[in-house]
Amino acid sequence: MTQPFHLDEQIASVKDKGFLSFRTGELPTWCPGCGYFGITDAIYKACLELGLKNEEICAVSGIGCAGRFPVFMNVYGFHTLHGRSVPVASGVKLAREDLTVFAVAGDGDALGIGGGHLPHVARRNIDITLFLFDNSIYGLTKGQSSATTLYGQKTSSHPSGNPDTPVNPVKLALAYGASFVARGFAGDPEGLKHIVKAAIVHKGFSFVHITSPCVTFDKSNFTWNNLKENHSPIDTGLHDPGNMESAMRMAEHERFKIGIIFKDEKRLSYHDNLRQMALKPK
Amino acid sequence: MSRLDLVVEICGSAGEGTISAGEILSRFMSEEGYDIMSFDSYPAEIRGFGKCVAHTRISRGGVLTPGKFADVLIALNDIHSIGQLSVLKEKGVLIYDNKPARYHLEDQSVVGWLEPGMTPYGIPLTELSIKASGNARARNMVALGAFSALFGIDRDAFTESIRRRYGKKQQAVIDSNVNSFLEGYAWTLENVRKMDSFRFDGMSAEVKRDQLIINGNEATAMGALAAGLHLYAGYPITPATKIMEIMSKELPKRGGIFLQTEDEISSIAHVIGAGFAGERAMTGTSGPGFCLMSEFTGLAVMAEVPAVIVDSQRGGPSTGMPTKHEQSDLNIALYGGSGDSPRVVIAPTCVEECYQAAVLALYIAEKYQTLVILLLDFFLSNSIKNMDPPTAPETKYLNAHIVPDAEALSDYKRFRITENGISPRTIPGTEGGMFFATGLEHDERGKPVYDTVSHTRMTEKRFRKHKGIATEIPAPEVSGYEGDADIGVVAWGSSAGAAREAVEYANEKGIKAACFSSLFISPFPESELKLFSKRCRKILVPEMNYSGQFANMIARYLERPMERLNLVTGLPMASEDILKKIEEIEYL
Ligand SMILES: Cc1ncc(C[n+]2csc(CCOP(=O)(O)OP(=O)(O)O)c2C)c(N)n1
Numbered sequence: 070m071t072q073p074f075h076l077d078e079q080i081a082s083v084k085d086k087g088f089l090s091f092r093t094g095e096l097p098t099w100c101p102g103c104g105y106f107g108i109t110d111a112i113y114k115a116c117l118e119l120g121l122k123n124e125e126i127c128a129v130s131g132i133g134c135a136g137r138f139p140v141f142m143n144v145y146g147f148h149t150l151h152g153r154s155v156p157v158a159s160g161v162k163l164a165r166e167d168l169t170v171f172a173v174a175g176d177g178d179a180l181g182i183g184g185g186h187l188p189h190v191a192r193r194n195i196d197i198t199l200f201l202f203d204n205s206i207y208g209l210t211k212g213q214s215s216a217t218t219l220y221g222q223k224t225s226s227h228p229s230g231n232p233d234t235p236v237n238p239v240k241l242a243l244a245y246g247a248s249f250v251a252r253g254f255a256g257d258p259e260g261l262k263h264i265v266k267a268a269i270v271h272k273g274f275s276f277v278h279i280t281s282p283c284v285t286f287d288k289s290n291f292t293w294n295n296l297k298e299n300h301s302p303i304d305t306g307l308h309d310p311g312n313m314e315s316a317m318r319m320a321e322h323e324r325f326k327i328g329i330i331f332k333d334e335k336r337l338s339y340h341d342n343l344r345q346m347a348l349k350p351k
Numbered sequence: 352m353s354r355l356d357l358v359v360e361i362c363g364s365a366g367e368g369t370i371s372a373g374e375i376l377s378r379f380m381s382e383e384g385y386d387i388m389s390f391d392s393y394p395a396e397i398r399g400f401g402k403c404v405a406h407t408r409i410s411r412g413g414v415l416t417p418g419k420f421a422d423v424l425i426a427l428n429d430i431h432s433i434g435q436l437s438v439l440k441e442k443g444v445l446i447y448d449n450k451p452a453r454y455h456l457e458d459q460s461v462v463g464w465l466e467p468g469m470t471p472y473g474i475p476l477t478e479l480s481i482k483a484s485g486n487a488r489a490r491n492m493v494a495l496g497a498f499s500a501l502f503g504i505d506r507d508a509f510t511e512s513i514r515r516r517y518g519k520k521q522q523a524v525i526d527s528n529v530n531s532f533l534e535g536y537a538w539t540l541e542n543v544r545k546m547d548s549f550r551f552d553g554m555s556a557e558v559k560r561d562q563l564i565i566n567g568n569e570a571t572a573m574g575a576l577a578a579g580l581h582l583y584a585g586y587p588i589t590p591a592t593k594i595m596e597i598m599s600k601e602l603p604k605r606g607g608i609f610l611q612t613e614d615e616i617s618s619i620a621h622v623i624g625a626g627f628a629g630e631r632a633m634t635g636t637s638g639p640g641f642c643l644m645s646e647f648t649g650l651a652v653m654a655e656v657p658a659v660i661v662d663s664q665r666g667g668p669s670t671g672m673p674t675k676h677e678q679s680d681l682n683i684a685l686y687g688g689s690g691d692s693p694r695v696v697i698a699p700t701c702v703e704e705c706y707q708a709a710v711l712a713l714y715i716a717e718k719y720q721t722l723v724i725l726l727l728d729f730f731l732s733n734s735i736k737n738m739d740p741p742t743a744p745e746t747k748y749l750n751a752h753i754v755p756d757a758e759a760l761s762d763y764k765r766f767r768i769t770e771n772g773i774s775p776r777t778i779p780g781t782e783g784g785m786f787f788a789t790g791l792e793h794d795e796r797g798k799p800v801y802d803t804v805s806h807t808r809m810t811e812k813r814f815r816k817h818k819g820i821a822t823e824i825p826a827p828e829v830s831g832y833e834g835d836a837d838i839g840v841v842a843w844g845s846s847a848g849a850a851r852e853a854v855e856y857a858n859e860k861g862i863k864a865a866c867f868s869s870l871f872i873s874p875f876p877e878s879e880l881k882l883f884s885k886r887c888r889k890i891l892v893p894e895m896n897y898s899g900q901f902a903n904m905i906a907r908y909l910e911r912p913m914e915r916l917n918l919v920t921g922l923p924m925a926s927e928d929i930l931k932k933i934e935e936i937e938y939l
Pocket residue numbers: 132133134135136151174175176177178179202204206207208209210215
């Protein structure tokens with residue numbers, strides 16, 4: 070007979086010994102094979118390598134499978150409302166500049182119901198990191214079309230094919246003026262870890278688009294096979310993340326390139342801006 | 352006249368200094384120890400020559416309402432003032448510009464429209480203004496001079512007050528205003544024979560220079576700042592915008608954060624984010640914005656995060672009447688949102704109380720980790736009152752966090768079931784205090800669970816907080832006849848002032864009337880209301896909404912028939928209306 074498995078004990082035994090110190094005692098409720106495991110793994114490791122302390126991190130999520138993320142990360146976690154992780158995370162950061170603040174959202178969450186908040190967090194350049202878990206489908210509600218579902222793709226809300234054209238998340242983020250825009254892939258946790266680290270370190274709003282398969286409800290578009298075949302790293306010799314034109318071209322034509330697409334390090338974050346304005350004579 | 356109680360209206364076009372003349376008058380009267388309340392009206396359109404009315408009530412006793420009718424009308428603009436004559440009392444006084452006929456189109460001097468019994472005083476406002484200041488723009492000051500001469504106001508004291516008011520301006524501006532005032536005063540004294548009976552006596556008996564003259568929005572903002580507000584997030588909407596404007600100036604000076612958000616959903620999201628992060632935060636809005644916040648009100652209750660929302664009610668539903676008064680958001684404040692969601696609702700009855708209400712709102716939200724709704728309304732937001740500078744809140748109101756001790760932290764349960772419903776809460780940054788909060792139903796550690804027992808226990812815990820809050824609410828205000836009364840008026844929010852005044856008038860007429868109101872609507876002082884009800888033969892509930900939202904709420908405590916007065920005039924409740932209703936009711 071096998072020994073009963075106690076996650077709490079397992080974690081206690083490895084606590085302070087590595088990235089597992091960022092795990093809570095909860096077993097993830099995601100479907101076996103879901104891409105979200107890989108993303109979570111990358112975020113744990115990035116936090117560990119940056120030397121962040123659990124209590125200094127605040128992870129704010131919306132509703133959806135992606136929204137469950139903070140249940141599994143041992144930080145100050147706040148699972149809010151569908152579409153609202155970004156403004157709540159912004160509120161946390163504005164109140165407490167000392168905290169490292171994440172917003173976690175699915176594609177439906179961040180680009181559909183909560184899409185109206187994105188331009189504003191970007192133009193304010195609030196120093197938070199948005200992890201957009203993009204599986205191009207509504208996972209939690211069982212497979213309806215989302216803002217990133219392909220045109221013509223059959224989903225549970227569009228059985229004869231999605232009549233709407235998907236948005237391009239990276240292009241949107243660039244157009245909205247996000248000061249850090251990157252793409253990662255759930256199937257490449259090691260590469261994603263580096264992107265996550267750069268995003269967290271960036272002072273200002275960081276937008277991290279992470280493609281991830283929903284193995285249960287998307288059998289045709291963002292499948293493991295499709296994503297693996299299509300994804301390739303950005304050729305850093307050919308692309309300069311400081312160049313907006315090049316970033317825009319890449320956003321338009323290279324939907325599966327992974328790496329840092331755009332980065333404006335000179336732009337002041339919201340708090341820095343406030344401090345600078347306070348110094349100016351009235 | 353037993354006590355001086357005078358309503359003065361100055362009526363003119365936008366840009367004629369109408370509102371500023373009203374301000375100067377009320378400030379001076381307040382300095383002289385009178386109680387004042389102003390409720391001005393502006394044209395709905397922002398530009399142009401729309402009608403402005405500066406309305407001020409001046410009294411020796413406490414002023415509870417601005418008064419529905421005017422004793423004195425000062426007409427700076429004839430055409431606008433003709434319409435305004437309808438609010439002048441039967442024996443009212445008119446001060447008007449007796450400029451030569453060539454200035455008027457036919458029939459358009461206001462004096463031509465006066466009713467018999469009213470007293471007109473024609474003063475050459477334009478001429479004297481030109482004489483004193485070189486242009487016609489100081490007619491407002493000439494009129495104040497005439498007003499002072501007619502009603503026995505101390506000339507020198509008023510001049511000093513004007514100087515103080517314009518103190519920071521150029522000398523030429525000060526001189527032009529003061530000279531015009533003096534010109535009006537001297538001319539009137541010499542040329543006008545007093546024919547009415549109004550008179551201010553005992554001027555300068557008790558000089559009060561440090562009085563605040565503020566509206567309900569300002570008092571609310573002051574209270575919130577005094578209570579240590581750290582973040583304010585808002586989206587412009589009448590009649591709450593002023594709170595946002597104050598915060599945008601004041602918070603940065605105090606190291607706080609002001610944010611103009613993209614919509615009201617984002618405003619309340621930021622407030623809840625800041626509350627989660629352990630800082631005091633607030634937003635302000637009106638009905639349409641409050642509707643957008645509904646989903647978040649539930650989150651504040653469920654995830655036990657402090658949040659304060661100010662809703663300054665206006666005429667509704669939908670976009671409704673943005674610049675009109677109503678008390679019709681009580682239902683959404685009490686019952687809006689999904690699920691069983693207990694919330695605290697505070698409704699100040701006057702400007703002074705707005706300050707205290709804001710302090711209590713932030714304190715209770717923090718201590719009980721929950722949602723507090725502060726219900727103002729168009730009238731409270733815009734009516735101006737003089738008041739003594741409030742004393743700073745006691746320290747107990749400034750830090751109300753209940754944090755877990757070391758023992759509790761060793762096996763931390765963020766949502767521990769407790770007797771008083773409060774679970775000690777860690778603030779992000781606290782080592783070993785990490786937790787997960789969610790709008791899903793959860794167990795004591797925050798883990799989402801949907802079982803019957805957990806949901807029942809957690810629902811009970813959230814409601815239990817209200818027992819503790821009920822012990823902290825101020826006692827209800829009870830006034831009027833103290834024994835067994837014929838009529839008990841139960842009022843709420845800004846209508847309570849009119850109710851108290853109506854009861855005073857009724858008592859003077861020999862009617863055994865009493866009045867009851869409470870700053871807190873939820874939790875509500877139910878047993879006190881029951882006691883009050885027991886000694887009243889009849890109960891009357893006056894409120895500015897059609898469906899009787901408050902009457903419906905207290906009906907479940909009183910279980911007796913009630914008289915109702917429901918008005919949707921868009922105007923503040925007037926004591927005259929309540930008094931009329933009291934007199935109409937049959938008492939046998
Ligand atoms: C206001 C509101 N509307 C609808 C829902 C139901 N709902 C929950 S999650 C979700 C979509 C989730 O999709 P996505 O954001 O892409 O996240 P995923 O589950 O794919 O990770 C919906 C529609 C809700 N919770 N709240």
